[in-house]
Each structure stands twice: as C-alpha cells, then as structure tokens.
Amino acid sequence: MGKRIGMEIALAAAEAAALCRPDVIAAYPITPNTHIPEHLSDIVAEGRLDAEFICVESEHSAISACCGASGTGARTFTATSSQGLLYMQEVLPIVSAMRLPVIMAIGNRAISGPINIWNDHSDIMYQRDTGWVSLFAANGQETVDMVIQVFKIGEHRDVMLPVNINLDGFQLTHVVEPIIMPDQEEVDRFLPAYVPYAALHPDNIVSMGTLGMPEIYAEAQKSKNVALVNSKKVILEVWKEWEKQFGRKYEPIQSYRTEDADIALVTMGSMGETAEIAVDELRKQGVKAGLLKIKLWRPFPFDDLKKAVKGIRVLAVTDRAVSFGGPGGPVFSEIRSALYDVPKRPKIVNFIIGLGGRDIQVENFMDMVRRATKGKLSEPYEFYGVRG
Amino acid sequence: MNTATNNPKSVESFELYAPKLVSKEEFFVGGHRACQGCGESLAIRLMCKALGKDTVITNATGCMEVISSLYPTTAWRLPWIHVAFPNAAAVGSGVEAGLKALRRKGKIADRRVKSVAIGGDGGTMDIGFQALSGAMERCHDMLYVCFDNEAYMNTGIQRSSGTPFLASTTTAPAGKKIPGNQVWKKNLPEIMVAHNVAYVATATPSYPIDFMNKVKKARQVKGPSYIHCLVTCPTGWRTPSETCIKLGRLALETGIFPLYEVEDGKYRLTVEVPEKRRPVQDYLKGQGRFRHLTPDQIQVIQERVDIEWETLMIKVNCSKSKEELRAQRTR
Numbered sequence: 015m016g017k018r019i020g021m022e023i024a025l026a027a028a029e030a031a032a033l034c035r036p037d038v039i040a041a042y043p044i045t046p047n048t049h050i051p052e053h054l055s056d057i058v059a060e061g062r063l064d065a066e067f068i069c070v071e072s073e074h075s076a077i078s079a080c081c082g083a084s085g086t087g088a089r090t091f092t093a094t095s096s097q098g099l100l101y102m103q104e105v106l107p108i109v110s111a112m113r114l115p116v117i118m119a120i121g122n123r124a125i126s127g128p129i130n131i132w133n134d135h136s137d138i139m140y141q142r143d144t145g146w147v148s149l150f151a152a153n154g155q156e157t158v159d160m161v162i163q164v165f166k167i168g169e170h171r172d173v174m175l176p177v178n179i180n181l182d183g184f185q186l187t188h189v190v191e192p193i194i195m196p197d198q199e200e201v202d203r204f205l206p207a208y209v210p211y212a213a214l215h216p217d218n219i220v221s222m223g224t225l226g227m228p229e230i231y232a233e234a235q236k237s238k239n240v241a242l243v244n245s246k247k248v249i250l251e252v253w254k255e256w257e258k259q260f261g262r263k264y265e266p267i268q269s270y271r272t273e274d275a276d277i278a279l280v281t282m283g284s285m286g287e288t289a290e291i292a293v294d295e296l297r298k299q300g301v302k303a304g305l306l307k308i309k310l311w312r313p314f315p316f317d318d319l320k321k322a323v324k325g326i327r328v329l330a331v332t333d334r335a336v337s338f339g340g341p342g343g344p345v346f347s348e349i350r351s352a353l354y355d356v357p358k359r360p361k362i363v364n365f366i367i368g369l370g371g372r373d374i375q376v377e378n379f380m381d382m383v384r385r386a387t388k389g390k391l392s393e394p395y396e397f398y399g400v401r402g
Numbered sequence: 403m404n405t406a407t408n409n410p411k412s413v414e415s416f417e418l419y420a421p422k423l424v425s426k427e428e429f430f431v432g433g434h435r436a437c438q439g440c441g442e443s444l445a446i447r448l449m450c451k452a453l454g455k456d457t458v459i460t461n462a463t464g465c466m467e468v469i470s471s472l473y474p475t476t477a478w479r480l481p482w483i484h485v486a487f488p489n490a491a492a493v494g495s496g497v498e499a500g501l502k503a504l505r506r507k508g509k510i511a512d513r514r515v516k517s518v519a520i521g522g523d524g525g526t527m528d529i530g531f532q533a534l535s536g537a538m539e540r541c542h543d544m545l546y547v548c549f550d551n552e553a554y555m556n557t558g559i560q561r562s563s564g565t566p567f568l569a570s571t572t573t574a575p576a577g578k579k580i581p582g583n584q585v586w587k588k589n590l591p592e593i594m595v596a597h598n599v600a601y602v603a604t605a606t607p608s609y610p611i612d613f614m615n616k617v618k619k620a621r622q623v624k625g626p627s628y629i630h631c632l633v634t635c636p637t638g639w640r641t642p643s644e645t646c647i648k649l650g651r652l653a654l655e656t657g658i659f660p661l662y663e664v665e666d667g668k669y670r671l672t673v674e675v676p677e678k679r680r681p682v683q684d685y686l687k688g689q690g691r692f693r694h695l696t697p698d699q700i701q702v703i704q705e706r707v708d709i710e711w712e713t714l715m716i717k718v719n720c721s722k723s724k725e726e727l728r729a730q731r732t733r
Contacts, residue, residue, distance in 0.1 A: 037503040040496065064507060066499035071536030075492035078485060078533065082460060082496025085483050087510070088503055090496075108485050207509075214458045214481040214497060215510060223484035224471035 016196040016260075023154040024049035024187040026195065027093075027119050028056075030161035032063045033201040036117075037088035040068040040079035044098040045131045046183035047121030051093050073098035077105040077116070084114035085222055087213030089165065092116065095183055096123035099137045103144070109176045110145030111238055112222055113211070115168030116176040118146075119161060122283065122334075123183040124370040132371020133183040135283065135334040138311075139344045145238045147177040147245055148312035152286040154191035156309070157181045159262060162201055166252050169208045173245040180311075182284040184371070196260065204259055246313045266315030267322050268307040271297065275304030277328040277387055278360075282308045282345060285332065285367075285374060292379030303383050308345070316352050323353065329360040330386040333395075334368045342366075342395035364395035372399075420611045425451050434477040435469040439643025441633035441650065442466060442549045445607040446520070449547060449631075450480060452617035453518060458483070458497050462490035462521030462530055465556040466549070488529040491537035491546055494519030498542045516545060516621050523550040523564030527590050538597040538626045545620045545627045548590065551635035559638040563588040567706070568699055569691045571638075576694040586706065594628040595664050601627040603663035608650025609673050612661055616672070619663070632659045640690020652685040657711040668723035669714070682707050 021029070028050045031039075039058070041051035051067075058067045066083075070076045073094050080090040094102060099120060109116050125136040138148065147167060151157040157179070164177040181187060196204075212220045226234050246266070253264040268286075271293050272278050279289050286307035296303035306322050306329075308315075323329060331350075333343020341347045346364035353359040363386045368374045382398065385391060429450035436443035446466060450457070461467045461484040470477040471484060485493045498517035504510045519537070521530050526548040534546060553571045554560040561574035565583045570576035574583040594602045601623045605613040613631065620627035632653060636643040653659035654673060661673040682704045686692040695703075722730075 037507065037509075038496065038499045040499075064503070066503045068495065068499055068540065070492065070495075071532060071539075074489060075495075075533050075536055078489035078492035079496030079499065081485050082483060082493035082498075083500035083503075084496075085493075086458070086497055086500030086504060088500035090500075104486055105489065112485075213510075214483055215501075216455045216457065216481055216515060217511060219479060219481050221471055221476040221478050221482045223467075224473040224476060225468055226473050230473050 016194050016200055018192055018194050020190055020192055021154070021195070022049065022188060022190050023157050023181065023193070024121065025053045026154055026158050026193050027161050027181065028053035029195060030158040031091050031117070031119070032057045033196065033198055034162055034165045034205055035063065035089065036065050036091040038066045038068065038080065038083035038090045039092065040070050040076045040083070040090070041092050042070050042073045042076045042094070042098060044073065044095045046123055046133070046187045047093045047095040047119065049187060050119055050121065054091070073101040074105065077102040077109065080116045081105060081109050081112070081114060084109075084116050085112070085214045087208070087210035087215070089208045090116050091118070093119040093121065095121040096137045097126055100125065100140060103141060106141055106144035106146065108223065111234060113174040113241070114176060115165070115174060115208070117164050117168060118176065118178045120178050120180045121183040121187040122180050130370040131183070133185050134369045134371070135180070136336070138178065138180050139335040142312065142344060145175065145242055146312065147173070147175050147242065147249070148180065149177070150180045150282045150309055150311055151186065152284055152307055152309070154186065154189070154193045155262070157186060158193055158195060159256065159260070159264070162196065162205060163252055163256055163264070166205050167245065167249050170248045170252070171211065173241065173248050174211060175241055175245060180283065185284040200259070204255065242313050246310070246315065249310065264309065266308070266310035266318040268309060269322050270305040270307065272304030272306065272322065272326065274302055275326055276302040277330065277383055278304040278306050278323070278326045279379060279383060280306045280308065280329060280331040280345065280349065282311065283334070288374065288376055289379045292376045292383070295376060296380055296383055301383065314348055314352065319349065319352050320356055323360055326360045328386050329362045330382050331362060331364050332382070333364060333366045336366055336369070346395060361389070363391050365398040366395060367398045424614065425454070427451065429453070429455065429479045430470070431477050431479060433475070435472065436465070437637050437643070439634070439636040439646040441607055441635065441646050442522070442551055443469065444646070445549055445613065445631050445633050448607055448610050448614055449617050452614035453480070453516065453621055455480065456513065456515045458501070458515060458517050460484075460490050460494035460497055460517065460519040462519070462525030463487035464522040464525050466520070466522070468556060487525055489533050490519040490521045490525060490530055491533040494544050494546070495537040495540065495542040498544045502543070517543065518545045518547065520547045520549060522556070523548060523552060524554045524562045527563045527588055535597065538594060538599050538628065541625050543624055545617070545623075545629070547617070547629045547631055549631050549633045551633045551638060552587070553635070553638050555635045555638040567703060568695060570694060571691070581694055581699065591628070591630045591664070595667070597626075599626050599628050601663065601665055603629045603672070604659065604661050605629055605631045606650035606653065606659065606661065607631070607633060608647045609654070609661060612673050616663060638691070640693070641688060645688060649685070649688070652680065655680045656682045656685045657707050658682060658685055660711065660714055662714065662718065666723040666725055667721060668726070669717040669721045671718055679711070
C-alpha cells in the first residue's frame with residue numbers, strides 16, 4: 015500500500031518516475047525542473063533504480079539521447095523547463111513522428127526576453143503542435159499520478175507517442191505537499207513492462223527516421239494526427255484503471271461547482287487550486303460561479319468541453335502565455351474555436367495572467383469573474399493587472 | 403588479416419592477399435542514390451563490412467541519409483536510425499545507453515552490439531560538434547566516424563570548418579577580391595585526441611584495408627573511438643568521378659591528409675608516405691574547387707602542409723602511450 019508522505023513535488027515526481035523502472039534517463043540542468051533529474055540521479059546512485067543516467071551536455075542532446083535509447087526499446091525519461099524545452103524543439107516532432115514513447119516532465123517556466131526563471135506556460139505553448147500527448151497537473155498528487163499514468167498511455171500499442179506532463183515551476187516543483195506515494199508493487203501491477211513495436215537491434219533489423227518525399231510526407235503527418243486524436247480513448251481507459259486501482263479520478267476537464275453556474279473560470283495547472291477558493295468565496299456572495307480545470311491539453315478534449323460548458327453564460331478563460339499579435343492566449347483561442355459550432359455557446363472572454371511568475375491571488379480571480387460578468391473588458395483579451 | 407601481418411614472410415604479398423579476406427556480405431547495399439564516384443558511400447560500405455552485423459548505426463542528416471533511406475526503401479542491412487542534423491553523437495550515445503541497460507537487465511540478448519554514429523563534416527565538425535564532444539567526454543562505448551568531404555555537399559557545396567584553405571565553395575566562392583575559403587581546415591582528429599579518446603584514426607576509402615582495419619580496431623575499444631575519414635565528392639570538388647580513389651591517394655602522397663592512428667595517446671603512421679612527398683600541386687591541380695589558385699597561393703599551402711607534416715612527425719616520433727608512461731613511473 016502506498017503511504018501518505020510530505021515531499022517536495024519535484025522529488026515526488028522523480029520518485030514516481032523511478033517507480034516506473036525507466037532504463038535510460040538523460041537530462042540537463044535548468045531551473046526549475048532540476049530537482050527532478052537530480053533526485054533521479056540520487057536514486058540511481060544509491061542503487062534503488064537500475065538505469066543509465068546520462069549527464070548530457072545540453073537539452074538538445076537530452077531529448078536526442080532519449081530518442082536513441084527509446085529506439086532500442088528502452089523506457090526513457092527526461093525533464094526540462096523553458097529555454098531547455100525550446101532548445102529541444104527541433105527533436106520533439108521527430109520523436110512523435112517516430113512513435114517513440116519518451117516521457118518528459120516539464121517544470122513550466124517563462125521564456126526569455128527578458129530572462130525570467132519563474133512560472134508561466136509559454137514554454138509548452140511553443141511546443142503545442144509537436145505531436146506529443148500533453149497533460150497539466152494542478153498539484154503534487156496529480157503530478158505523481160500522472161507521471162505513472164503517462165508511461166502506460168505513451169507505450170500503449172494504440173498510442174505509441176511521447177508524452178509530456180506539465181507541472182508549474184516553483185508553484186509545484188518546489189512546494190512540499192502531502193502526497194500519497196504508491197509503492198513498487200502497486201505500480202508494477204498497474205504498469206506492464208514496455209514491449210516496443212520495433213527496436214534497434216541486429217536480431218530484427220529496422221531503419222528508423224527515413225526520408226519522406228512529398229508522396230508520403232503528408233500521410234506521415236496525417237497518421238501522427240490520427241494517432242494523437244485516437245490516444246484520447248486510451249487516456250480515458252488508463253484513467254479508469256487508475257481510478258479503479260488507486261481511487262483517484264481523472265478527467266480531461268475537471269468541473270468544479272459548475273452544475274448551476276452562470277459564469278465559469280477556466281484554468282490549467284496549479285492556479286486551479288487558487289481559483290477554487292475564489293469560486294467558493296463568490297458562491298458565499300451569491301455569485302453563481304464555477305471552474306473548469308483543463309488537465310488534457312493534447313489531444314484537446316473538444317467533446318468534454320462542449321459538455322462542461324452547458325448552461326454556462328460566460329466563460330472567463332485564463333491564459334499563462336501570449337500569442338503575440340494573435341487572437342488571445344492559446345487556451346482561449348482553442349476554446350473559442352472549439353465552441354464556435356455550438357448553437358448556445360457562452361460568451362467567452364480572455365485574461366492573460368501570471369506571466370513570468372506574476373502572482374495571482376484569490377481576490378484577482380474574484381475580480382475577473384465580476385468584470386467578465388459585467389462585460390467590461392478591453393476586447394478581445396486583456397493582460398490582467400499589467401501596466402502600460 | 404591481423405594474423406597475416408604477424409608473419410613477416412607474408413607481409414610482401416599481404417596487399418594482394420588481404421582483399422580476398424574481406425567479407426562478401428553487404429550491409430550497405432546497392433540501389434541507393436549516391437552520385438557516381440561518391441567516396442562517402444564507398445567508405446560507408448567498407449565501414450559496414452568491417453563492423454559486421456552486431457552494430458547499430460546512427461546517421462546524422464546529410465547526403466548519406468538522403469541517398470540511402472528514401473521511404474519505403476532502405477540501403478541499410480544494419481539497424482539504423484536518423485533523427486536530425488546536429489545530434490548523431492547524442493542519439494548514438496542514447497542507443498549505447500539503451501542497449502547497455504537492456505542487456506544488463508536481461509531484456510535483450512546477452513552480447514555486445516556496438517553503437518556507431520556517423521556524420522559528414524558539417525554534422526560533425528560544425529553543428530554536431532557539441533554533441534560529439536559531449537558523447538566522447540562521457541565515454542560511451544561508441545565509435546564515431548566523420549565522413550569529411552570538406553563542405554556541406556548535401557545542401558549545395560557550402561563552406562564548413564572542414565573546407566580547406568582557399569577552396570572555392572558556394573558560400574566562400576573564389577571571387578576577384580576574396581579567393582575562396584579564408585581559413586585553414588579545423589583539425590578535428592587532434593581535438594578528439596585532446597578528449598582522451600582511446601582510439602583516434604584518420605582514413606580514406608582509397609586505402610580500403612587500412613580503413614577497415616581501423617574500423618575493426620575502433621570497434622574493439624570498450625569506450626569512445628573516433629575515425630576521421632576523408633572522402634571525395636566529385637560534385638563538390640568539381641572532379642571527374644573516376645578520380646575518386648586517386649584523389650585520396652594523392653592526399654596521402656602529398657602529405658595533405660596523412661593516415662595515422664593515435665592509440666592511448668601514441669601516434670603511428672599506418673600507411674607509408676614517400677620519403678620525398680609529392681608537391682601539393684599534384685593534389686590540387688585536378689580539382690575545380692582549386693582551379694583559381696595562383697602559384698603563390700599554392701606555395702602558401704605547400705608551406706603549411708610541410709609544417710603540419712613536421713608537427714605530426716614529431717608526434718609520431720616522440721609520443722608515448724599512457725601505458726608506456728605508466729610503466730616508466732613504476733620502474
């Protein structure tokens with residue numbers, strides 16, 4: 015039986031990854047994810063995990079080494095943040111095209127210009143279209159659970175895709191929380207050994223990463239998209255299994271007090287917990303507020319969203335990244351597009367919040383709900399509480 | 403082959419005899435789309451013969467990946483992976499780590515499979531340099547072979563740090579004011595020696611037995627090894643395709659590209675260079691990329707080659723392996 019412990023979430027993520035018995039881990043230091051690989055190297059050095067830990071010379075090489083290792087059929091894990099994730103970008107769509115289930119934890123952090131080590135979602139949003147399954151954790155427990163779940167999701171024969179799990183830098187990576195840590199026996203029961211579809215070995219020769227001419231390139235892209243869209247079925251199955259075994263329920267979009275809500279906030283990541291408190295406060299004041307917490311970012315859960323917004327008049331979507339010169343934040347434009355065909359759709363407004371670690375408090379969420387209800391917004395999106 | 407050299411009487415006929423010992427098995431097969439007279443595809447074929455089947459190849463983006471892997475075809479009868487341009491050494495180190503972990507854990511057959519990464523001069527000396535340095539420094543059990551045709555041939559003959567002094571390329575052209583590439587070729591084998599790589603060698607397919615012996619030796623090393631293989635590119639060098647082998651021989655006979663190996667820090671010439679080296683002119687004159695050179699410029703190159711040669715000979719004559727140095731200390 016797993017036991018309830020108090021642990022820094024980054025360390026807990028590393029413990030969870032180790033429980034999945036990865037064969038190869040390659041990582042390069044960058045704040046704020048660093049505690050994850052640090053702790054994994056500890057676990058390997060102490061002999062608790064039999065794995066190759068490669069101290070690569072860059073993130074580009076971290077993801078490249080994982081790609082090569084995964085090609086041999088090894089279970090692989092890496093972690094990064096911010097510029098490190100951007101430095102990996104060249105390789106990310108290749109990993110998904112090669113259908114290699116590399117698992118990556120991202121301690122989300124702002125992108126430089128100016129340099130900033132604190133949390134927002136700019137780093138992962140740049141990688142939105144790389145063909146990876148992408149999940150967002152809201153707290154320590156979700157982080158631990160998801161790290162274990164994603165190996166099963168990515169390695170499933172109907173998926174065979176890399177997966178990233180996003181946990182907010184500092185707000186999650188560096189916070190100590192009570193977490194129920196599954197034990198090895200439980201994880202072994204949940205997660206079968208990885209059986210690769212094809213592997214680099216002379217006993218079964220294969221060429222991986224061949225040249226795609228115009229006659230085949232488009233088909234390769236389509237098949238990757240089909241795989242990613244279809245992965246949702248497996249994700250839901252795996253979450254059902256998880257709930258059955260561990261008793262904790264996961265949904266693509268988690269609704270909070272939305273049954274009779276007039277207005278709902280939308281969040282991804284750790285700010286969902288703050289927003290919950292804001293919803294409770296607003297309810298006390300008689301405002302029919304609710305909250306939608308997006309946990310599955312790719313493949314985007316269109317049907318779940320449509321179901322979740324039924325009856326809601328106003329949707330206040332928060333974004334922690336900017337699409338410069340675009341229609342609003344990336345979450346907002348996704349949601350607005352997703353609901354375009356819904357006849358009775360809510361009014362959708364967008365607040366860009368919490369950039370580069372800017373604090374957002376309960377009162378701020380309450381303020382957003384009030385302003386969204388009154389419709390007093392600079393259209394179509396607003397940098398919330400930002401000067402100039 | 404190695405046993406034959408141990409018998410002094412067989413040495414004279416060895417050169418005639420040795421090719422008969424080369425495996426007839428092909429791991430890099432015909433039907434690929436390399437140019438006529440491509441030195442690189444020939445070198446890869448020879449390399450694969452020397453490596454044998456227990457090998458995984460990681461290929462950097464470049465001519466060889468393009469000509470050999472046009473989906474749904476492949477010229478590779480070895481497990482092969484291509485990911486991107488700058489990361490062959492990093493991917494290869496992941497392959498090595500994966501095989502190592504899986505073998506240790508009993509998930510694959512318990513035998514040694516060598517990870518071999520290959521790239522061109524651009525993918526090795528320029529954009530892949532950091533990944534190469536990292537992989538070599540981390541001491542993966544991996545052989546890296548750089549096939550150096552001295553420019554970015556795949557993208558159309560642009561200058562790389564492997565391009566020779568004054569060679570004309572499409573980004574360092576021979577103009578009225580600037581006569582081609584303005585700097586000397588980067589000495590990557592020397593940089594690999596500085597990484598304390600246990601086995602470093604230079605090679606060309608013009609000396610196939612020498613090259614294959616080096617590949618075999620490098621394969622045996624339990625750790626990182628590096629081979630720098632000079633390969634002719636008729637398209638980029640502006641040379642007739644039938645001169646592919648001849649040019650490699652001239653590169654040696656002029657001292658421009660000596661064939662040597664560095665084992666545990668000790669330098670050794672592996673193919674004899676004539677006492678009186680041929681003038682560099684003999685190597686340069688048939689090549690379109692050098693046709694703009696004036697006698698004065700050729701003289702500058704000659705002097706540099708002479709000095710490089712002497713520098714190498716000092717190392718060949720004076721260097722000691724770490725093993726020898728260790729033995730001296732204990733004496």
